[in-house]
Amino acid sequence: MQGDVSLYVICALDSLERGQAAPFSLSRVTDEGEARPFSIFVVRTESDQCVGYVNICPHQGSWLNIGDGRFFSEDGQRLRCGRHKAEFDLETGVCVKGPCVDKMIEPVALVVMDGDVCLCGVKLAEEEISDDDDLDETMEIMIHPG
Structure with a gap:
């Protein structure tokens, strides 16, 4: 059905403290x-x-937390x-200091639902489900904290 948006649970909201960031490899x-x-x-x-x-x-493609x-x-x-000390506005992702001023880091769409932080607007690879697995309506994805 056109217009459907998949949501993928990334982490529990409670696993992040205010003022904290966490990386995820998807x-x-x-x-x-x-x-x-x-x-x-x-x-x-x-x-x-x-x-x-x-x-x-956006300067040279390294992870921010390198x-x-x-x-x-x-x-x-x-x-x-961490590599070139460029600084970005927290809410917009726009570089305000450093070698890539006015460029921005790419935002991802997040929704908080039922106490979980969910990614939307991106199709993630799901784990293969065998016939022996108990099927339910949730999507299984591989998440490896950075």
Whole structure:
């Protein structure tokens, strides 16, 4: 049915503290039907909102949390790239300081539903289900915390 949007549970909202970010390594299905790595991160803001981004700096394509594993600037007010110290606005993803000013990290659509942070608008590769498995209505996906 056209217009249906798949939701994939990424993590429980309670697993993220306010002001914390967590990386997730997923597998996205391309338009050609191939599974490709898809690294994202989810931020629970101090104001209790969830935002998500693809974990790729627009400057040279490295993960934002490369190096020390942190996503935030020293003052905790912005996202930052661990490699080149570019800083990004937390809510818009726009670079405000560093080598890629005015470029942005790619946002991902998130919805909080029933206490879970869910990804939507992206087709993820699902685990194969054998005939022996107990089938239910949920989608099984492989998630490996960064």
